[in-house]
Amino acid sequence: MSATPDARQRLSTRIDDKQRTLRAYLARERPRRNRLSTVSIIGSGLAAVLTAGPAAGGTGFSHAVAGIFSLGDDSTVWRLLCLLAVIFSVAAALATNFATSRAVADRVSAAETCSAQLEGLAVSLDIGHINLDEAVKLYEQYTARVSFVDGGASH
Numbered sequence: 001m002s003a004t005p006d007a008r009q010r011l012s013t014r015i016d017d018k019q020r021t022l023r024a025y026l027a028r029e030r031p032r033r034n035r036l037s038t039v040s041i042i043g044s045g046l047a048a049v050l051t052a053g054p055a056a057g058g059t060g061f062s063h064a065v066a067g068i069f070s071l072g073d074d075s076t077v078w079r080l081l082c083l084l085a086v087i088f089s090v091a092a093a094l095a096t097n098f099a100t101s102r103a104v105a106d107r108v109s110a111a112e113t114c115s116a117q118l119e120g121l122a123v124s125l126d127i128g129h130i131n132l133d134e135a136v137k138l139y140e141q142y143t144a145r146v147s148f149v150d151g152g153a154s155h
Helices: 005-068 074-101 104-127 132-144
Strands: none
Touching: 005 074, 005 104, 005 132, 074 104, 104 132
């Protein structure tokens, strides 16, 4: 590649475009990753809490809850707690599996890493501490790791 100022500028523009694309991706995916983690943690925690009361308190617990909520039969308490525990457990499992199957956390980490690497590359390129051929090679290496991010120039 020619080491002209125009070629350096074109590469700088590509880096800027890719960083914009990465920022948009991260703005979309970080909240998704956080929501999935939150649903998983809260769902599994609530499922555990709902089963801990009857497990620790036995029939005394179910009689007390039936009395508090004016339920005629303590078997209603057991059924309700079991149903809620199942719902929260399924929600936690789905959130965990969705995050894992799409590798949301891994992809967010890769995009964050690439963004930081491109920032360093842009600085090196702007101040002239890297030759153009090396900068192009690094750009290609960094962006290859985030091929799942749509938009922006990747090569």
